[in-house]
Amino acid sequence: MDDSGRGAGSDAGSRRKDARRNRQTLLEAAATVFVASGVEAPVRDIAAEAGVGMGTIYRHFPTRADLVIAVYRHQVDACAEAGPVLLAAGPTPHAALGRWVDHFVDFLVTKHGLASALQNDNAGFETLHAYFLDRLVPVCAQLLAAATAAGEIRTDLDALHLMHGIGNLCIGADTDPHYDARRLVALLIAGLRQPC
Amino acid sequence: MDDSGRGAGSDAGSRRKDARRNRQTLLEAAATVFVASGVEAPVRDIAAEAGVGMGTIYRHFPTRADLVIAVYRHQVDACAEAGPVLLAAGPTPHAALGRWVDHFVDFLVTKHGLASALQNDNAGFETLHAYFLDRLVPVCAQLLAAATAAGEIRTDLDALHLMHGIGNLCIGADTDPHYDARRLVALLIAGLRQPC
DNA sequence: TGCAAAGCGGAACGCTGTTCCGTATTGTTA
DNA sequence: TAACAATACGGAACAGCGTTCCGCTTTGCA
Numbered sequence: 365m366d367d368s369g370r371g372a373g374s375d376a377g378s379r380r381k382d383a384r385r386n387r388q389t390l391l392e393a394a395a396t397v398f399v400a401s402g403v404e405a406p407v408r409d410i411a412a413e414a415g416v417g418m419g420t421i422y423r424h425f426p427t428r429a430d431l432v433i434a435v436y437r438h439q440v441d442a443c444a445e446a447g448p449v450l451l452a453a454g455p456t457p458h459a460a461l462g463r464w465v466d467h468f469v470d471f472l473v474t475k476h477g478l479a480s481a482l483q484n485d486n487a488g489f490e491t492l493h494a495y496f497l498d499r500l501v502p503v504c505a506q507l508l509a510a511a512t513a514a515g516e517i518r519t520d521l522d523a524l525h526l527m528h529g530i531g532n533l534c535i536g537a538d539t540d541p542h543y544d545a546r547r548l549v550a551l552l553i554a555g556l557r558q559p560c
Numbered sequence: 561m562d563d564s565g566r567g568a569g570s571d572a573g574s575r576r577k578d579a580r581r582n583r584q585t586l587l588e589a590a591a592t593v594f595v596a597s598g599v600e601a602p603v604r605d606i607a608a609e610a611g612v613g614m615g616t617i618y619r620h621f622p623t624r625a626d627l628v629i630a631v632y633r634h635q636v637d638a639c640a641e642a643g644p645v646l647l648a649a650g651p652t653p654h655a656a657l658g659r660w661v662d663h664f665v666d667f668l669v670t671k672h673g674l675a676s677a678l679q680n681d682n683a684g685f686e687t688l689h690a691y692f693l694d695r696l697v698p699v700c701a702q703l704l705a706a707a708t709a710a711g712e713i714r715t716d717l718d719a720l721h722l723m724h725g726i727g728n729l730c731i732g733a734d735t736d737p738h739y740d741a742r743r744l745v746a747l748l749i750a751g752l753r754q755p756c
Numbered sequence: 757t758g759c760a761a762a763g764c765g766g767a768a769c770g771c772t773g774t775t776c777c778g779t780a781t782t783g784t785t786a
Numbered sequence: 787t788a789a790c791a792a793t794a795c796g797g798a799a800c801a802g803c804g805t806t807c808c809g810c811t812t813t814g815c816a
Contacts, residue, residue, distance in 0.1 A: 380781080380792095382793095383795095419796055423794070576813060579762075623804085
């Protein structure tokens, strides 16, 4: 095993305030740039978006792959935490589901880029995919259950299959600019509605 | 359509002798380097192997992808032409099949690298894959038929499935140096033998 | 045999990811 | 509060890649 701490970033609990803040800023800037320009975006672009020097980025994430992995985990966590929040905030569970799926779609861009970031590391990819499932399937299931309990949606689709379908709809979204994955996903969610 | 002449090389029928010779030299050198170092090998290495300058390589193949494609087609052609020759030369059809498959395995390295060379061009990839099937399936079928007629091998495997199986055995051969695809493929061919 | 046209070699360019180091910021200690 | 290590920062510099450019050589034809 040579990938100790892979994907965790080196200094998640640093003593210095600016270091902690920069790490957070970088994760968010990278996520933004990945969605806007794809996961192949140059490291310099991410540093610029974050308003930070190259040294800073490499201090926090020793390698480009480390950054992609850290963004991925960060997005998984953010997406998982967003579920209950949206559910509490939204007018209805179905609306909350719709907005949660928007987060999910943005984040899939990063996930699809993982494959190229971890070209030879199938084991690492499997680990991260497992983390993805462990954290997000329950959240999605919770949203589905709430919408079901409210009588808003049909009940013949479980969280795993829904997420799988959304994931498939997003394949190729980064290469073909005419392909609007979000619209198709929105249709899919609309189609979940219980016919009344 | 923006890929006019993609994969054909620019000057296959040049007026000048040295140009034609260099083109051939380059195709062979590239094939050698791809087998030795993988398809990600730097263009400079191929120029060095061919004993040629950078300008020459880019005169013949305007882009790295063009070179990979040209090598691919060249290998498909060479492999297709080798079939009948080996069949005529070898002691038995089964031996000829074994040696043909050796060619085929070397050439698969290039084929697997095509995917990364043509990252976004799925249409181009499909075209080249169709060319691959059109030219090689009949040759493989001819070798199988000859071996069958000679009573050397079992008859329950057609050319397409055999080639598919060999292709699958070679997946990952370029990343894991401990994985010896050729040995496994040899076992597969040995297994074709008719139990006597 | 001369000479334009075609082709060649390899230095130079622009773009990557990554490293390095002088400078600025921070938390701690007197 | 003032001084001072320790820590982190910025961005220039480096190495390796694909690609371009241009002075020189080779070729085939008149």
